[in-house]
Amino acid sequence: MTDDQRQTLRHPDGVSELVVGERAFETARPSLEGWVDARTLFVLSTPRVRELWGHALDPVRVAARRVVELEVEDGEGAKTPAHAGRLWREMVAAGGKRDSRMVTLGGGTVGDLGGFVAGCFLRGIDYAQIPTTLLAQVDAAVGGKTGVDLPEGKNTVGLFHHPSWVVADTRVLETLPRRERAAGLAEVVKMAFLLDPPLLEAVERTLETLLDGDASALAPVVAGAIAAKRRVVEDDPREGGRRMLLNFGHTLAHAIEAELDYRGLRHGEAVAYGMLFALRLSRARGLEHRAAQRLRDLIRRLEPAPLPTLDAERLAAWTARDKKAREGGLAWVLARQLGDGVVCRDIGADEVEATIQAFLADPWDLP
Amino acid sequence: MTDDQRQTLRHPDGVSELVVGERAFETARPSLEGWVDARTLFVLSTPRVRELWGHALDPVRVAARRVVELEVEDGEGAKTPAHAGRLWREMVAAGGKRDSRMVTLGGGTVGDLGGFVAGCFLRGIDYAQIPTTLLAQVDAAVGGKTGVDLPEGKNTVGLFHHPSWVVADTRVLETLPRRERAAGLAEVVKMAFLLDPPLLEAVERTLETLLDGDASALAPVVAGAIAAKRRVVEDDPREGGRRMLLNFGHTLAHAIEAELDYRGLRHGEAVAYGMLFALRLSRARGLEHRAAQRLRDLIRRLEPAPLPTLDAERLAAWTARDKKAREGGLAWVLARQLGDGVVCRDIGADEVEATIQAFLADPWDLP
Numbered sequence A, B: 001m002t003d004d005q006r007q008t009l010r011h012p013d014g015v016s017e018l019v020v021g022e023r024a025f026e027t028a029r030p031s032l033e034g035w036v037d038a039r040t041l042f043v044l045s046t047p048r049v050r051e052l053w054g055h056a057l058d059p060v061r062v063a064a065r066r067v068v069e070l071e072v073e074d075g076e077g078a079k080t081p082a083h084a085g086r087l088w089r090e091m092v093a094a095g096g097k098r099d100s101r102m103v104t105l106g107g108g109t110v111g112d113l114g115g116f117v118a119g120c121f122l123r124g125i126d127y128a129q130i131p132t133t134l135l136a137q138v139d140a141a142v143g144g145k146t147g148v149d150l151p152e153g154k155n156t157v158g159l160f161h162h163p164s165w166v167v168a169d170t171r172v173l174e175t176l177p178r179r180e181r182a183a184g185l186a187e188v189v190k191m192a193f194l195l196d197p198p199l200l201e202a203v204e205r206t207l208e209t210l211l212d213g214d215a216s217a218l219a220p221v222v223a224g225a226i227a228a229k230r231r232v233v234e235d236d237p238r239e240g241g242r243r244m245l246l247n248f249g250h251t252l253a254h255a256i257e258a259e260l261d262y263r264g265l266r267h268g269e270a271v272a273y274g275m276l277f278a279l280r281l282s283r284a285r286g287l288e289h290r291a292a293q294r295l296r297d298l299i300r301r302l303e304p305a306p307l308p309t310l311d312a313e314r315l316a317a318w319t320a321r322d323k324k325a326r327e328g329g330l331a332w333v334l335a336r337q338l339g340d341g342v343v344c345r346d347i348g349a350d351e352v353e354a355t356i357q358a359f360l361a362d363p364w365d366l367p
Helices: A024-036 A047-063 A081-093 A108-120 A134-140 A170-175 A178-195 A197-212 A215-235 A242-247 A250-259 A267-283 A289-301 A312-320 A349-361 B024-036 B047-063 B081-093 B108-120 B134-140 B170-175 B178-195 B197-212 B215-235 B242-247 B250-259 B267-283 B289-301 B312-320 B349-361
Strands: A006-011 A014-021 A040-045 A066-071 A101-106 A126-131 A145-150 A153-160 A165-169 A332-337 A340-344 B006-011 B014-021 B040-045 B066-071 B101-106 B126-131 B145-150 B153-160 B165-169 B332-337 B340-344
Touching: A006 A215, A014 A024, A014 A215, A024 A047, A024 A101, A024 A126, A024 A165, A040 A047, A040 A108, A047 A066, A047 A101, A047 A126, A047 A170, A066 A081, A081 A108, A081 A145, A081 B081, A081 B145, A081 B153, A101 A108, A108 A126, A108 A134, A108 A145, A108 A153, A108 B108, A108 B153, A126 A134, A134 A170, A134 A178, A134 A215, A145 B081, A153 A250, A153 B081, A153 B108, A165 A170, A165 A215, A170 A215, A178 A197, A178 A215, A178 A242, A178 A267, A178 A289, A178 A332, A178 A340, A197 A215, A197 A289, A215 A242, A242 A250, A242 A332, A242 A340, A250 A267, A250 A312, A250 A332, A267 A289, A267 A332, A267 A349, A289 A332, A312 A349, B006 B215, B014 B024, B014 B215, B024 B047, B024 B101, B024 B126, B024 B165, B040 B047, B040 B108, B047 B066, B047 B101, B047 B126, B047 B170, B066 B081, B081 B108, B081 B145, B101 B108, B108 B126, B108 B134, B108 B145, B108 B153, B126 B134, B134 B170, B134 B178, B134 B215, B153 B250, B165 B170, B165 B215, B170 B215, B178 B197, B178 B215, B178 B242, B178 B267, B178 B289, B178 B332, B178 B340, B197 B215, B197 B289, B215 B242, B242 B250, B242 B332, B242 B340, B250 B267, B250 B312, B250 B332, B267 B289, B267 B332, B267 B349, B289 B332, B312 B349
Parallel strands: A014 A165, A040 A066, A040 A101, A101 A126, A126 A165, B014 B165, B040 B066, B040 B101, B101 B126, B126 B165
Antiparallel strands: A006 A014, A145 A153, A332 A340, B006 B014, B145 B153, B332 B340
């Protein structure tokens, strides 16, 4: 577990500077001002986030030659090629140049959309991510994945475009609903379980304070999760191998979300259930009961909303369409033991469907 | 001047293999078959090009697990975010995966659009460019620039996504109209003048045969132009410096094209006039009359369509919106001497407009 408030992520196109903590806004400000340095600054946000946290950017706005505010509605509905198209047109019309800057201020939707828009505007302009949800701070904002959704699938269009800056100020997490923080913690737990057992311990130890949104307790946990993700991304920037471990729990999660038409469960909650499912496949391949139980118990403390009634056959069909699938077939991320994940490509469709069946009968049971 | 029929372009994300010549299809085939290797193959083309040259891909189609034909209309109108969106949806619906392959078969429009679509599909799939115009062979297909147009500006949305393969078979140039070949030769002349004087000599010497579309005469010239571009792109993949030299003649060309609403002149013809204009600015900064005259005389032999009546003030206003502009102002590419270009950022708006005025009075005159 690393607790660095300033980290540097090295990627094929340069570096991302990651500033994390209770006073990340203040820490990052001088650097952001220098980065903006009398250029055009595009600020992408939503009405709600702008009202809550827009002021945090005021000093950076002052450093720009001019500021162009870009807005999208709240919610995942903004992540479409059509919205990207509208933003590009506004940016060209506003006279944006290749060395203009963009800041995204918001949750994962704003960051994913903004990163895609920045990455394709005049073949790529620099941008900074200022994530305002726990999920976005520990996951979406770090690692350069950007994208938008099609009716045929989430995140099916996008590119790798790393932000020059990620500023994760944990004070913004205080204004989130508790359920949103719990969902974000599911992603922290995911990384901790496969990549950083000491971080898992820290989450177990301080979970109530974290759920309460204590900015100071959240700071080391967010920094630790970001560090875990950073190391994996540096090892495997294009998700050719090790980075796939970050998809632990995500194959079934995506299937559940798609089947529910992205309603009812938060992404982190779907991932929580996806991990419970992955534990079953992992148990069948030798994962110790004690390790599985430990993760299951921690997930239970996150109190995800109950899993709606679902059909095993339909879920199995959704998993076959997973983005992680290659021409050769589907890849499942499993746990060999605590702190040790593996990508498994030889799980038959029959086993998947049977295991989904058992899982749906009692998600919390562990064979 | 290099005359290599097989070249390798090294770029930040890997390499592009460039196969050039009179029998490039046959030379590249075994490699392309191995590259496709039982995967899903998307083939993007237009009805006209598919009819003329689609058969050249038949052996590669056989090597695929299945082939999904994608189609766009002929002409620049296909290069829009909306067309990209439609293609992405077709590709997801067809079950495309991250290791699926795409081949673009067509001119610059198909290559630019296809490269953009490949670059953003599931965050980037491998693709091959099979350019079927001279312009696309010597310019658009090499160097990884991809993109689409907005109503507010050409190529304003895109990314750098290098093809794994570029196959430039000069036999396809035989079926082009002579005027199209002349327009493509304008880009060859552009590169030769600033980057490769021996190539300039070769074009001067063989121009009539080249204009006639002789595949064997075109082979070394296309290979030479591709080599010149390849070296510049390897030096400066993201167009931070030296690669800007490839924009010689392009600032006024883009202004002329925009003012004419992209009608009447071909891109290469606009570039021919743009070079004549750049020669004026270059002359005022010390370019020898003899070198300028030599380029002017060669451009004249390309017989570009006459320049329509244009307004100097309006053209000057268009140049100010050029994509090469940075927050600090506009960059002009000038010639210091034969084989030596320079990027010039300190040319005042008054001089630009006065020079446009003089240029419009007689484009072919050289001060």
